[in-house]
Amino acid sequence: MPHLPTTPALHAELVAVLTAVTGGTPRVLTTQGGEVLPAGPFQMVHRSLQAGLRAWVESQTHHALGYVEQLYTFADRDRDEAAHVLSISYLGLTREPADAAAGTGAWQDCYAYFPWEDWRAGRPELVAQQILPQLSSWAEEADTPAERSLRRQRVAAQFPLDEALWNEELVLQRYELLFEAGLVAEAGHRGLPMRATLPGRSMLHDHRRILATGFARLRAKIKYRPVVFELMPPEFTLLQLQQVVEALAGRGLHKQNFRRLIEQQALIEETGAQTAGSTGRPAKLFRFRSDVRLERATAGSKLPLARSA
Amino acid sequence: MPHLPTTPALHAELVAVLTAVTGGTPRVLTTQGGEVLPAGPFQMVHRSLQAGLRAWVESQTHHALGYVEQLYTFADRDRDEAAHVLSISYLGLTREPADAAAGTGAWQDCYAYFPWEDWRAGRPELVAQQILPQLSSWAEEADTPAERSLRRQRVAAQFPLDEALWNEELVLQRYELLFEAGLVAEAGHRGLPMRATLPGRSMLHDHRRILATGFARLRAKIKYRPVVFELMPPEFTLLQLQQVVEALAGRGLHKQNFRRLIEQQALIEETGAQTAGSTGRPAKLFRFRSDVRLERATAGSKLPLARSA
DNA sequence: TCAAAAGTGTTATCCTTACACCCATGT
DNA sequence: ACATGGGTGTAAGGATAACACTTTTGA
Numbered sequence: 001m002p003h004l005p006t007t008p009a010l011h012a013e014l015v016a017v018l019t020a021v022t023g024g025t026p027r028v029l030t031t032q033g034g035e036v037l038p039a040g041p042f043q044m045v046h047r048s049l050q051a052g053l054r055a056w057v058e059s060q061t062h063h064a065l066g067y068v069e070q071l072y073t074f075a076d077r078d079r080d081e082a083a084h085v086l087s088i089s090y091l092g093l094t095r096e097p098a099d100a101a102a103g104t105g106a107w108q109d110c111y112a113y114f115p116w117e118d119w120r121a122g123r124p125e126l127v128a129q130q131i132l133p134q135l136s137s138w139a140e141e142a143d144t145p146a147e148r149s150l151r152r153q154r155v156a157a158q159f160p161l162d163e164a165l166w167n168e169e170l171v172l173q174r175y176e177l178l179f180e181a182g183l184v185a186e187a188g189h190r191g192l193p194m195r196a197t198l199p200g201r202s203m204l205h206d207h208r209r210i211l212a213t214g215f216a217r218l219r220a221k222i223k224y225r226p227v228v229f230e231l232m233p234p235e236f237t238l239l240q241l242q243q244v245v246e247a248l249a250g251r252g253l254h255k256q257n258f259r260r261l262i263e264q265q266a267l268i269e270e271t272g273a274q275t276a277g278s279t280g281r282p283a284k285l286f287r288f289r290s291d292v293r294l295e296r297a298t299a300g301s302k303l304p305l306a307r308s309a
Numbered sequence: 310m311p312h313l314p315t316t317p318a319l320h321a322e323l324v325a326v327l328t329a330v331t332g333g334t335p336r337v338l339t340t341q342g343g344e345v346l347p348a349g350p351f352q353m354v355h356r357s358l359q360a361g362l363r364a365w366v367e368s369q370t371h372h373a374l375g376y377v378e379q380l381y382t383f384a385d386r387d388r389d390e391a392a393h394v395l396s397i398s399y400l401g402l403t404r405e406p407a408d409a410a411a412g413t414g415a416w417q418d419c420y421a422y423f424p425w426e427d428w429r430a431g432r433p434e435l436v437a438q439q440i441l442p443q444l445s446s447w448a449e450e451a452d453t454p455a456e457r458s459l460r461r462q463r464v465a466a467q468f469p470l471d472e473a474l475w476n477e478e479l480v481l482q483r484y485e486l487l488f489e490a491g492l493v494a495e496a497g498h499r500g501l502p503m504r505a506t507l508p509g510r511s512m513l514h515d516h517r518r519i520l521a522t523g524f525a526r527l528r529a530k531i532k533y534r535p536v537v538f539e540l541m542p543p544e545f546t547l548l549q550l551q552q553v554v555e556a557l558a559g560r561g562l563h564k565q566n567f568r569r570l571i572e573q574q575a576l577i578e579e580t581g582a583q584t585a586g587s588t589g590r591p592a593k594l595f596r597f598r599s600d601v602r603l604e605r606a607t608a609g610s611k612l613p614l615a616r617s618a
Numbered sequence: 619t620c621a622a623a624a625g626t627g628t629t630a631t632c633c634t635t636a637c638a639c640c641c642a643t644g645t
Numbered sequence: 646a647c648a649t650g651g652g653t654g655t656a657a658g659g660a661t662a663a664c665a666c667t668t669t670t671g672a
Binding site: 010011012042048049052070072073074075086088 | 319320321351357358361379381382383384395397
């Protein structure tokens with residue numbers, strides 16, 4: 001039974017998780033001083049939702065949008081009990097424009113929102129000093145033994161003691177765990193009992209959750225699809241490419257294996273030029289193979305999981 | 310700038326791709342004689358979209374819904390130019406109820422809609438006899454050499470000549486390719502020039518595309534998450550499990566390796582009982598380990614890719 | 619000369635795939 | 646006896662991960 005009207009007025013908005021990597025840090029476009037993600041009303045003027053989002057973002061940022069992918073549709077009831085809002089969220093990949101003044105928003109460091117996700121310099125102190133103790137006591141105070149065991153399992157799987165077991169893709173699950181445990185500010189706004197407030201910026205509505213969804217999807221995607229290149233300048237060195245991947249994955253990678261695996265996949269080609277002026281030996285410059293971009297829909301790409309050092 | 314109202318009346322509906330596997334064939338719940346997927350109006354009475362869908366489906370089918378996952382949100386403009394409809398689609402996994410009369414719909418064989426996706430008995434004749442010739446001539450009649458080359462690439466990647474290169478996950482891409490080439494009936498309804506009409510049932514609106522999205526997601530998911538068990542009875546033999554996976558994947562699997570890989574992952578445990586009465590040696594019965602179900606959110610599972618025979 | 623980064627070569631290990639074979643039951 | 650499905654062992658191959666080492670530049 002399609003076409004039935006819904007009872008009260010229904011509104012829909014598009015929410016964008018727009019990501020770039022600049023200077024070794026993953027960034028996300030925000031508005032209102034970093035408190036919300038860019039969002040706009042949904043209008044049916046375009047062929048598809050995707051086309052609509054692309055046009056809207058490009059008009060806002062004056063910058064071409066490389067890759068776009070739908071993330072999730074949320075029905076957020078608790079902003080305004082009367083008005084029903086559907087939020088259709090998208091992940092978009094770009095490069096941060098040189099003229100930072102263009103557009104209305106500001107690019108923020110993703111790890112400002114999720115400080116516990118950056119393991120590039122080893123396990124963050126925050127995890128051992130605050131998160132694990134808090135989560136442990138949260139787990140122990142569960143009402144039933146079954147719930148207690150379940151909580152312990154979740155904590156151990158998402159914040160493992162052994163650094164080698166860290167799974168960087170679980171960004172959303174970890175945020176939701178910290179939310180449930182009353183460790184992020186948004187939990188208090190929803191009426192949950194707060195245990196403590198971890199460092200890390202919060203956002204309005206459920207935007208930090210949407211950001212976590214996008215970040216998680218991106219971390220998963222770079223492992224099997226050649227989407228990193230949407231974040232790279234036209235020409236780049238292998239080290240630059242590795243640093244972008246590391247910035248996203250939030251951990252260091254083994255240099256030699258990274259290079260080998262990238263090169264043997266034939267996704268990139270040498271431009272013939274080299275870097276100059278920097279310290280160290282000059283590096284060859286590469287570009288993404290344009291013919292691969294065509295078959296992008298099905299082309300795979302692998303990234304080495306080997307850790308550095 | 311959130312909260313802005315959209316111009317005309319906006320409606321939203323939930324669309325469900327409800328899947329079960331019965332008697333070696335994957336099935337999907339449909340209404341109106343198999344022409345549409347079950348769909349209902351969206352109402353904000355529940356905590357979340359997911360909870361709403363679950364309650365609605367269970368009230369319709371009188372059957373518990375195991376696993377639910379959001380698929381995609383479509384903005385379908387061409388049904389009724391005035392009314393704007395958002396379709397939020399979900400994938401749900403169940404078991405087909407024994408009393409087939411319960412509920413309003415009918416369970417259809419998924420391969421009735423996508424006959425080219427069933428490779429369990431080797432490459433379907435349909436592919437070599439109709440699809441490949443039609444797609445080839447479609448590719449050759451492109452306007453520019455670049456477009457021609459791109460089309461050839463897509464055809465080769467999605468319907469490879471070498472059976473070993475067949476990628477069962479590309480259900481959606483293949484449907485969209487056949488759509489573009491004017492080989493499925495829905496293309497004609499949208500005004501595209503038809504080249505021929507392949508065997509395979511069509512659906513109203515874009516429901517066959519939604520079904521393809523769900524089928525593709527399911528084929529991808531069973532490889533790394535233990536969701537197959539949502540489709541199994543409480544107790545099952547390893548052969549039954551393999552046949553369910555084969556029904557979904559659309560191809561045969563190597564028996565010995567399948568068994569080994571499943572058993573070594575410790576996702577299942579013996580019940581102690583055995584089958585009786587059937588031909589051949591009695592088989593041990595297994596059940597899904599309930600403690601794994603708890604950690605399902607992060608638990609992985611692997612399926613062997615090795616082909617049979 | 620040293621630090622920093624680019625590169626090359628080789629080896630160990632694990633997982634997947636493939637192949638060969640034996641066991642238990644009903645007709 | 647034989648067909649059917651259950652069940653075990655082991656070897657080959659490829660991909661990943663780990664380690665050691667050389668080369669080229671700027672300060």
